[in-house]
Amino acid sequence: GRPTVTIDILGNKFHTRWIEGKNITVNVDWNGDISGAIRKALSNGSEIMQRSKEYIEKKCGKIDGRACENVANVIEEMSR
DSSP states (O other), X not given: OOOOEEEESSXXXXXXXXXXXXXXXXXXXXXXXXXXXXXXXXXXXXHHHHHHHHHHHHXXXXXXXXXXXXXXXXXXXXXX
16 A cells, blocks of 8 residues: 555566566666655555556455455365
């Protein structure tokens, strides 16, 4: 529920290229304007957060804040 900034700390996009085209976070290189990226994330936060939420729900399912309980229930059901 918060805007995010993704920092490419290696400088080669190896770990961040998959996320850049999705517009679900503000991306910045490790030697880039990190404070500017933070300001951008905060000023455009609601749009980015909505796209991020939709992406996460698409990939991970509904977010209900009970991840530990949900995992425990799945494990319990699988053990029956």
